[in-house]
Amino acid sequence: MQISARNALKGIVKQIAVGSVNTEVTVEIGPGVEVTAIITKSSAENLKLAEGKEVYAIVKSTDVIIAID
Numbered sequence: 282m283q284i285s286a287r288n289a290l291k292g293i294v295k296q297i298a299v300g301s302v303n304t305e306v307t308v309e310i311g312p313g314v315e316v317t318a319i320i321t322k323s324s325a326e327n328l329k330l331a332e333g334k335e336v337y338a339i340v341k342s343t344d345v346i347i348a349i350d
Contacts, residue, residue, distance in 0.1 A: 288340035290316060294332050296326065306330060308338045317342075 287335035292310035307317045317337045330336070 282337070284339060286339045286341045288339065288342075290338040292316070292336060292338060294330055294334045294336055299325070299332055304330070306336075308336055310338060311344060 290308070290310045291310040293316060294306060295309045296305075296307040297321060298305040300321055303319050304322050305317060305319050306325065307315050309315050318338060321334075
């Protein structure tokens with residue numbers, strides 16, 4: 282896989298919640314560390330996603346905002 286995005290987080294699919302249009306995919310990228318993405322249902326089907334499958338969570342953003350409370 283070659284991709285220009287610098288933030289490629291390798292992980293394991295922990296949970297998949299299929300909706301009528303979109304699918305919510307939770308990826309565990311480290312012990313107790315999860316990233317959740319919402320993708321189209323057809324994309325999830327094309328990728329043949331299943332719990333336990335190794336995937337990459339690719340983060341492409343022009344801004345990262347830091348805040349404190």
